[in-house]
Amino acid sequence: MRHVGRTLALLAALISAAGWAQNNTLQDVRVWAAPDRTRVVFDLTGPFKHDMFRLENPDRLVVDVPDARRAEALAKDFEGKGFVRQVRSGVRNGDDLRLVLDLAEPVAPNMFTLEPNQQYGHRLVLDLENGASNPQRQPEATEPHYGGREFVVAIDAGHGGEDPGAVGPSGTREKDIVLKISRELERLIAAEPGMRPVMIRNGDYYVGLRERMDKAREARADLFISVHADAFRDRRAKGSSVYVLSRSGATSEHARWLAEQENAADLVGGVTLRNKDADLASFMLDLSQGASIEASLDVGGRVLREIRQINDLHKHEVQQAGFLVLKSPDIPSLLVETAFISNPGEERELRDGAHRRQLAQAMLSGIRDYVASYRPGDGRDLARARMHEVRPGETLSGIAARYGVSVADIRQANQLSRDVIRIGAELRIPPPSDAQVTASAS
Ligand SMILES: [Zn+2]
Known part of the structure; x- marks a missing residue:
């Protein structure tokens, strides 16, 4: 008992002396691109605060994470994918981590954090969607388009x-x-x-x-x-x-x-x-x-x-x-x-x-x-976005509706016995049946 107490005290002293910086390290940057969406995941070792703002000409997103640093083995810059050309990282104010995302085009960012699960630790997730609200991006009605791109x-x-x-x-x-x-x-x-x-x-x-x-x-x-x-x-x-x-x-x-x-x-x-x-x-x-x-x-x-x-x-x-x-x-x-x-x-x-x-x-x-004949959400999308990471506030029925599949199908694909889902869980999204595709297209 005494021994444990001493260890804890020692640990507390170490943490206060080093601050968050010792604990909070950016370990990885992962970028995934789907045709209409790019997801950037920053893997950090501990809980963190964050702040994001946009810059134009050229389009950039800046994410500041106070009291954090980049793992020594981690590259300074990352090649982008999809809407992200490159991810650069630097130090700000001595012990803050600044991440700059150079964008290929203006996008609508959505940022959220995920708690650790059995596979990953603390994560800062940035979802970039192409601006459906931006009228220039709407393809001409007469032009064939495939999910809104070439x-x-x-x-x-x-x-x-x-x-x-x-x-x-x-x-x-x-x-x-x-x-x-x-x-x-x-x-x-x-x-x-x-x-x-x-x-x-x-x-x-x-x-x-x-x-x-x-x-x-x-x-x-x-x-x-x-x-x-x-x-x-x-x-x-x-x-x-x-x-x-x-x-x-x-x-x-x-x-x-x-x-x-x-x-x-x-x-x-x-x-x-x-x-x-x-x-x-x-x-x-x-x-x-x-x-x-x-x-x-x-x-x-x-x-x-x-x-x-x-x-x-x-x-x-x-x-x-x-x-x-x-x-x-x-x-x-x-x-x-x-x-x-x-x-x-x-x-x-x-x-x-x-x-x-x-x-x-x-x-x-x-x-x-x-x-x-392409319809968003039809079979040709299957190769894309077939895993879904559960975000706070999401329900199984909401996720099912979003992918045009039934709750029962998702439950079966993930062997879920109940409708309760854990935040951060990665769900397999089964292919929609023909009936579901037809229903969602009409
Ligand atoms: Zn031949």
Whole structure:
């Protein structure tokens, strides 16, 4: 008893001598970006006071945390994401911590604190939402838009360099033809309001399959479209086909993604998988991959319908296979076999510029259709914002309404036996059912 008392007294003396600064250290800065929202989380070791103000020209948010310091191992500046270009930190008045967020655009900030939970300590959370109140940000009614921002299409011309792909009877190489079609598609998409093309390969060189996926992710692509030309030993084989990833093809890839936790981080709509237990990480990847395949089937079907207007179809349904290049768990991906280069007739057509333009036009029409059908909150959002951290004052029914799902679904997904939720708890948000999507859209 006496011993404990002495230890406490000693501790109290230490704390008063050192002030908060000894106890309160910024340990980490985490930035997550969804299309319409960026969340910045500052991890601190103890309870803290804070103050925030805005600066304009350029747009910045300044957060002061009195009596706190940055952990020595922690970098001074952090690269931003989403609405945050960069997070800088400095010392103010000797022992106050100042955090400056350089913003990419004016945003509506919402700041709150979270108490420690089993995974994290004291947190200062800053949610930045794009200013729906700002009329300049409203897209034109006539423009297609995808969650209020540009729809980025990664165009992947197959093969290239030392890999010629298939070669036609008169020597036409797949790598040359598909690059030409891809450039045609690039030109069309560039002219499309609200869309932006990104060429994965833009010359006669080879790009590794994983590198192709990485490039699409770096470009924050909303869609990956790989352009190929088919070949078969029977020269009579002809027609176009569209492929998306099969569920079984995704499975082995998951294991690999999960094994590489570093790569898996930030995959799922900017929600980091680091620090998540293996079950949860697997669940999130599954959800994301499932949503991506759904979306891929949707856009693939639309592209196939358009191609049917100008070419025979080899397969009348979207095909599912385990193509590596389609395995991004977070980007809807399709592979278009434009025609059989091994068929003399189709080879001739592929060599014809007007026909290539038609093929590109058909792909664009399908993509445009898909973008126009987008509703915020539909399946394509599944890869994003599927975890919800409970804030003070929130109820299960309120959270359910916000995500367009039922309370029962959230309870089931989180194995909750009651409607009581703990502040700071991270809830899995299950995908909304079709009925719920329809209801929320009408
Ligand atoms: Zn090919």
